[in-house]
Each structure stands twice: as structure tokens, then as C-alpha cells.
């Protein structure tokens with residue numbers, strides 16, 4: 001079962017510009033194979049085929065509407081006529097990179113191939129006149145969230161190196177999952193469209209028969225670590241990257257398929273991995289995880305977080321976030337997630353922070369509580385407390401100090417907007433002591 005979310009204008013993940021169309025669907029590949037009259041009669045331009053990398057054009061997406069794309073890569077495919085036809089790897093400029101895909105020529109509206117003319121246009125948001133290219137850069141920067149903390153050079157390098165997804169699908173347990181991003185698997189795996197993972201030890205293989213043979217021999221029925229939490233059918237395992245190096249590395253390869261701007265750490269020794277599982281009589285099946293540095297100078301209490309796509313939007317992400325703060329409370333520290341946050345990471349954290357903080361404020365009717373108090377009670381770093389309350393407009397700056405001010409109705413409104421609470425962490429079921437280096 002594949003799983004990928006559709007863009008939604010209202011949630012900040014992706015925006016549709018309302019255009020949705022423009023020009024006729026006119027990409028049947030007929031006519032002169034090398035050039036094609038595709039522009040409006042007025043422009044009398046011809047479109048050269050194959051399209052160049054970098055071309056901007058409208059593309060028919062799975063919602064059957066046309067959306068603007070940029071051609072990132074092209075490849076020859078064999079066709080019935082024997083002519084080399086091309087497929088194009090496109091980036092939908094209004095959507096996150098996880099929706100990049102290979103498309104056929106007929107999905108592209110050749111009438112919409114753009115000229116290089118950089119005419120002046122009005123930007124409705126700012127009221128400024130700017131060139132089309134300038135406006136596009138601004139629009140794309142707004143849509144591509146999670147990039148803010150990368151400088152332009154790093155961002156370009158990152159995008160060049162990871163521009164085309166190498167593995168299209170994986171099989172893991174009972175799911176077949178469409179991948180989202182490039183992951184730097186060893187080169188010998190780069191020519192396989194699908195990889196087969198053992199859901200327990202996370203070894204990956206190129207062929208189904210290899211996996212079947214492996215499953216007959218693999219002794220593991222849960223992640224290779226200590227079970228530190230069990231509540232009904234939900235379990236959390238702590239895996240030390242130093243003691244289980246191969247598992248840690250396999251997990252990083254797997255996770256990178258769904259995480260864009262995260263460095264893949266080969267040095268897994270420095271990390272603990274917290275694996276969330278749903279358990280039944282066949283074993284403990286991984287649902288998601290987060291990693292955590294054993295020692296963090298920046299008070300990070302979480303490095304990477306992932307809920308596998310078939311399990312997303314069921315409250316597991318908020319469970320993992322809440323769990324990371326429960327560990328921080330046991331350590332007697334405050335924590336914050338490593339940056340940059342992805343678009344979905346940011347949404348999940350914002351929802352969690354809002355819910356936790358507003359619920360406390362609702363109980364403290366006299367509002368006599370400081371940012372520091374809130375941070376101490378929740379283990380949420382003061383910067384994150386302050387930013388969250390500021391974004392909710394609950395902070396006033398008076399005589400050099402921040403004061404929290406909110407009435408019950410406003411708090412109720414924020415709580416409602418923060419979404420569902422997620423699965424509860426029952427702290428009484430957590431059996432854990434903070435990591436200590438063994439000499």
C-alpha cells in the first residue's frame with residue numbers, strides 16, 4: 001500500500017496558486033519529433049524536444065489539474081516505435097520535493113513552456129512590481145519550508161546531489177511504501193527501484209526471494225535493544241548505536257528516504273534510537289522512531305523523527321515528541337529538536353507545543369506564570385516556549401519583561417486549532433535510566 005499525502009493549501013505544506021490550468025493538454029508527442037509547435041499562435045515559437053533540464057512548464061498531476069513544474073532530469077526510454085523518447089523528472093514548484101516524480105511527455109502541456117522573457121509582473125502580496133523570475137524565487141522560497149536554516153550554497157549543493165530519488169519503493173513488513181527522497185544507499189543498490197527490508201533487523205535486499213530466505217533465518221522479532229515502555233500493544237525499544245551499529249546504519253538509510261534535509265550519520269555510535277512498535281503474536285513491528293545524541297551541546301533532545309507513511313496522522317508523531325520530552329524530564333534537562341525542522345516536523349511540533357502550553361495556561365487561571373516556569377514544567381526549551389506563545393499572540397512585552405496574557409476563550413480557540421492530542425504517554429509505564437558512558 002503506497003502512502004503519500006496530497007498537498008493542501010490550508011495546512012502550509014503546499015499551496016496551489018489557483019491557476020491550476022493554462023493552455024490545452026497537448027502533449028501527445030505527435031508531429032515533428034525534434035521540434036514542436038506548441039506555443040500560442042501569437043508567439044509563433046516552437047518547442048524543441050527533448051525538453052532541456054531547467055525548462056519550466058505545466059504538468060498534469062494526480063489530481064488531474066495542471067501545476068507548474070521545473071524539469072530536473074531527463075532520461076531516454078525505449079518506445080514501441082523504437083525511437084528514443086524521453087521521460088522527465090519534475091519538481092512541482094508549489095509542492096514539497098517529496099512529490100517530485102518521473103512523468104511522460106504527454107503529461108506536460110507544451111503550450112505552457114516558458115519563454116525566457118523576464119517581463120514585469122505585479123506581486124499581489126507586496127504590491128511591488130518585479131520581474132517574473134524574481135517573483136518566482138520569492139514564491140518558491142515561501143513554499144519550500146525546512147530550508148530556512150541552510151545557506152544558499154549548501155542548499156544548492158544538497159539539491160544537486162539529491163535531486164533524483166534513487167529508490168522508488170520499499171517493502172517493509174506488510175506494507176509497500178512509496179519513498180519520498182534520495183537516500184545514499186551503497187552504490188550497488190542504486191539500480192533497484194524497490195528494496196526489501198527485514199522489518200526486525202532492517203537488513204535490506206534487492207530481491208523478494210532474498211528477503212524470504214532471510215526471514216527464515218532471522219531470529220529477531222523486535223528491535224535489538226531494551227524494551228523501556230510497554231502499554232497495551234505499544235512498545236518503545238532503546239537501541240544503542242554503538243552496540244548495534246548495523247541496525248543503526250540500516251535505520252538511517254531507511255529514514256533518509258523520508259527525511260530531506262538531514263545529514264546521514266554513519267557514526268551511529270554517538271546516538272540512541274527509540275523505536276516505537278505495534279506488537280502482536282508475530283512480533284513487534286516498527287511504526288516510527290526518533291534518534292537522540294548521547295551528549296548534546298545544544299540541548300537537542302531529538303535528532304530525527306519519523307513515522308512511517310502507512311502509520312502517519314494517527315497520533316504516533318505526537319507520541320514520539322511527548323516521549324522525547326518525558327526522557328528529558330527524567331534527565332532533569334530541557335530539550336529542543338535538532339534544526340532544521342521539516343514542514344511536517346514543524347507542524348507536529350507546533351501542534352504539540354501549543355497543546356501542552358495552552359493546557360497549562362488554562363489550568364492557571366490567574367496567568368501568574370513565567371516562561372521559565374512553563375519550560376521547567378514541560379522540559380520545552382525557553383526559546384520554543386517563547387516563540388510558540390508569541391506566534392499565538394499570547395505575549396506582551398511590558399517594561400522590559402515578557403508577560404503572558406490570555407483569556408479563557410482565546411485559549412480554548414488555540415487548543416481547538418492545535419488539532420488532536422495524539423497518543424498519550426503513560427509515564428508510569430516508562431522504565432528507563434538516562435544514558436551513562438560505560439568505562
Ligand SMILES: CC(=O)SCCNC(=O)CCNC(=O)[C@H](O)C(C)(C)COP(=O)(O)OP(=O)(O)OC[C@H]1O[C@@H](n2cnc3c(N)ncnc32)[C@H](O)[C@@H]1OP(=O)(O)O
Pocket residue numbers: 005011013258259302303304305306307308311312313314315316317318319337338339340341342343344345346347348349351418419420421422
Ligand atoms: C527534527 C526532525 O527530525 S524534523 C523532520 C521531521 N520528520 C519528517 O519530516 C519525516 C517525515 N514525516 C513524518 O515522519 C511525520 O509526518 C511526522 C513524524 C513529522 C509526524 O508524524 P505523524 O505520526 O503523522 O504525527 P501525528 O499523527 O501525531 O500528527 C501530527 C500533527 O502534524 C500535522 N500533520 C502531520 N502530517 C500532516 C499532513 N500530511 N498534512 C497536514 N498536517 C499534518 C497535523 O497537525 C497533525 O496533527 P492532527 O492529525 O491532530 O491534525
